[in-house]
Amino acid sequence: MKDKNQDYIRRLLKDTSFINWAKGTNKNDIEYWNALIQKNPQHIESIETAKSVIIGIKFTKQFPSSHKIDQEFNKVLGTLQEETATNYRFSVKRKLKAVASFSTAAIVLFMITWSGFTLYQNTNTNVHKTNFGEIIDLKLPDGTSVVLNGNSEIRYANADPRNITLKGEAYFKVKSIPSTNAKFWVHTEDLKVEVLGTQFHVNTRRKKTNVVLDEGSIHLEFNNGDVKKMVPGELVTFSQGSEKLVHTKVTVATPYALWRDGTYTFNEISLKEIMTNIEYTYGVNVEYENIKLQQLLITGGVPNQNLKICINAIERATNTRIIHKDNTLLIQNNLNN
Amino acid sequence: MDITSEESLWYFFKKGEINAFKALFKKYYPTLHAYGLKISNSSQLTEDCLQSFFVYLFENRNSLGDVKNLKSYLFSSFKRALFKQLQKQRLKTSLNDSNLLEYYITFSPQELAITQESQFLCSDTLHNLLNKLSSREKEVVYLKYYSDLSTSEISEVMDISYQSVSNTLQKAMLKLRKGTESQQIRNILKKY
Numbered sequence: 001m002k003d004k005n006q007d008y009i010r011r012l013l014k015d016t017s018f019i020n021w022a023k024g025t026n027k028n029d030i031e032y033w034n035a036l037i038q039k040n041p042q043h044i045e046s047i048e049t050a051k052s053v054i055i056g057i058k059f060t061k062q063f064p065s066s067h068k069i070d071q072e073f074n075k076v077l078g079t080l081q082e083e084t085a086t087n088y089r090f091s092v093k094r095k096l097k098a099v100a101s102f103s104t105a106a107i108v109l110f111m112i113t114w115s116g117f118t119l120y121q122n123t124n125t126n127v128h129k130t131n132f133g134e135i136i137d138l139k140l141p142d143g144t145s146v147v148l149n150g151n152s153e154i155r156y157a158n159a160d161p162r163n164i165t166l167k168g169e170a171y172f173k174v175k176s177i178p179s180t181n182a183k184f185w186v187h188t189e190d191l192k193v194e195v196l197g198t199q200f201h202v203n204t205r206r207k208k209t210n211v212v213l214d215e216g217s218i219h220l221e222f223n224n225g226d227v228k229k230m231v232p233g234e235l236v237t238f239s240q241g242s243e244k245l246v247h248t249k250v251t252v253a254t255p256y257a258l259w260r261d262g263t264y265t266f267n268e269i270s271l272k273e274i275m276t277n278i279e280y281t282y283g284v285n286v287e288y289e290n291i292k293l294q295q296l297l298i299t300g301g302v303p304n305q306n307l308k309i310c311i312n313a314i315e316r317a318t319n320t321r322i323i324h325k326d327n328t329l330l331i332q333n334n335l336n337n
Numbered sequence: 338m339d340i341t342s343e344e345s346l347w348y349f350f351k352k353g354e355i356n357a358f359k360a361l362f363k364k365y366y367p368t369l370h371a372y373g374l375k376i377s378n379s380s381q382l383t384e385d386c387l388q389s390f391f392v393y394l395f396e397n398r399n400s401l402g403d404v405k406n407l408k409s410y411l412f413s414s415f416k417r418a419l420f421k422q423l424q425k426q427r428l429k430t431s432l433n434d435s436n437l438l439e440y441y442i443t444f445s446p447q448e449l450a451i452t453q454e455s456q457f458l459c460s461d462t463l464h465n466l467l468n469k470l471s472s473r474e475k476e477v478v479y480l481k482y483y484s485d486l487s488t489s490e491i492s493e494v495m496d497i498s499y500q501s502v503s504n505t506l507q508k509a510m511l512k513l514r515k516g517t518e519s520q521q522i523r524n525i526l527k528k529y
Contacts, residue, residue: 009507052510056482057463058450063367072384073362076391077355131447283451327451 005046012050022054126161129153130168132283133307140164143175144184150281163187168280169203174216190240194219205280208239264302271296271318275329278314282307284324289332293320343407351398358395365408368484369415375442375479376416377423390418409490412480416494442475443468466516474509477502 012018020026021033037047064072130136130148138146138154141161148154152168162184174184176197186193186202190209193202198216202209211220213230220228223240228247230236237246266274272294275286284307288294302313311322311329323330346364349357366387373383394401404410444467453463467475473495480486480494492502 006504006507010503013503048514049507049511052514053506056510057467057478057513058453059448059483060450061483062371062448064370066363069363069366072366072388073359076362076388076395079388079392080395131445 008043008046009050009053012047013053018050019054022051124158125155126158127153127155133281142177142182142184145173145175147171151283166202167204169201169205171199171201173199176216190223190238192221192223194221205277207241208237208244211236266298266300266302268297268299270294271298271314271320271331274298274302274314275331278307278310278329282310283327285328287328287330289330293318293331293333296320347404347407351401353398362391365411369411372412372479372484373415373419375483376419382422382426383419386419386422387415390415393418406490406493408486409493412484412486412490412494413496441472442479444475462517462520463513466513466520469516470509470512473497474505474512477505478509481506 017026017029018033020029024030033047037044128136128138128146128148130150130152133150135150136148138148140146140156144162146154147170149169149171152166152170154164154166154170156162156164162182164185165187167188172184172186172195174195174197184195184197186195188202188204188209189207190204191211193200193211195218196216198218199214200216200218201212201214204210211218211230212235213232215232217232218230220230220236220238222228222238222245224243226245228236230247234247234249238244264274264277275294278284279286296318298314298317300317302310302317307324311324314320315322315334319334321332321334323332346357346361350361369387369390370383373386374380377383377386444464446464449463449467467478470478476495477491480491481488486494488502488506489499492499495502497505
């Protein structure tokens with residue numbers, strides 16, 4: 001019985017008309033196969049299996065950059081030339097190289113499994129990237145610690161680890177180097193943060209950059225040329241697009257959304273704004289059953305290491321029901337009340 | 338696929354043409370790199386191994402025969418070379434001989450496109466379901482949909498018959514389909 005089904009599937013997989021149906025490309029074939037399925041419901045399982053084999057799985061493929069490929073090719077050419085020149089000496093050298101490369105291999109493996117580490121484009125640039133819903137703690141070569149929120153990325157040149165480009169959201173504890181007074185820079189699309197040694201939070205989502213300073217002092221250099229000094233407890237928001245600048249002190253009265261130690265802290269923030277945060281961090285879509293729901297205000301902390309816990313907390317805080325299906329969060333009034 | 342250009346590429350490569358070698362390298366390095374990374378989980382090892390693999394190919398080009406299918410030839414010989422290295426590495430690090438040839442392919446969520454063309458597969462659980470497949474099923478799925486190898490090419494790389502590739506693929510897709518279905522039902526039940 002099972003073999004018979006497999007034979008049937010194999011025949012389907014070779015049938016051009018069936019492939020057209022599965023891909024939905026030819027109208028006649030679609031009609032033909034739809035009619036056939038109606039008449040032969042016993043085959044539906046085999047047909048669906050064959051269809052899924054044809055459609056398959058879509059991968060986001062990651063390949064090395066063409067620059068990297070050129071580099072590697074030149075290395076091969078170099079080896080070939082070297083080998084013809086000194087055939088004997090080389091075999092010894094290669095062995096040594098192999099040993100060295102394996103001891104580093106273990107370390108590389110560790111990093112990949114831990115943080116979705118990507119190191120492709122350029123060997124001179126370090127990139128740390130998080131997936132949706134993933135948070136990583138990083139120690140930079142200079143001793144600065146960075147907590148990178150989900151769907152975010154920092155990159156820096158190996159030669160200059162105190163000069164960082166950020167996309168997304170991160171919390172920095174910058175290690176000060178008193179002997180040299182070395183500065184630390186964070187670049188975003190909208191501004192540059194200049195630091196001596198301090199703790200602060202940068203968020204570049206929603207086409208604007210938010211900076212909150214916890215300790216120490218920093219200078220901001222905006223892309224329009226302005227410079228601003230910040231003192232602890234202040235919040236600055238700037239967008240290059242709208243050139244709108246907000247500079248306030250974070251108090252009990254200011255609406256703010258902060259992210260620290262894996263927790264979002266909100267003060268009088270609308271559900272709409274919070275859900276936009278969730279969309280960026282977890283890569284989901286949010287829909288509202290009723291547009292009024294967007295205006296609900298939330299005050300308090302929401303844990304955000306895990307989408308499920310996060311949704312639960314928001315449900316309780318706003319007395320709503322959130323349905324998670326196929327990458328979409330649908331927000332509804334809680335009917336039980 | 339343009340067979341003639343593959344054949345001429347191989348012909349000129351065997352004659353020692355550097356440009357043909359470069360074209361060959363550029364064409365196959367990316368997919369071989371991704372495949373090696375998937376098996377070994379180490380970019381260092383993959384890149385070292387690819388280096389010596391291509392050096393070996395060029396140096397021994399005269400003793401290589403006429404290959405029927407370049408892609409499957411490169412995949413299977415690179416796989417063999419990589420396994421040799423992995424074996425050496427594991428001999429150094431572990432005394433347990435039994436798992437010498439075992440390797441585990443795992444899929445991570447960011448490798449999967451967020452929207453899948455097939456309605457049966459919803460992506461937030463798909464990587465979990467993929468990782469539950471047997472290692473042979475995972476390899477077939479990977480080679481088919483990530484490396485874009487045909488069924489007959491896969492059968493050469495994995496050294497199993499055309500039939501068993503086809504059956505394994507069907508079984509894998511059936512499992513994924515059933516898995517998402519029951520996951521969706523469970524999600525609905527949880528809500529009410």
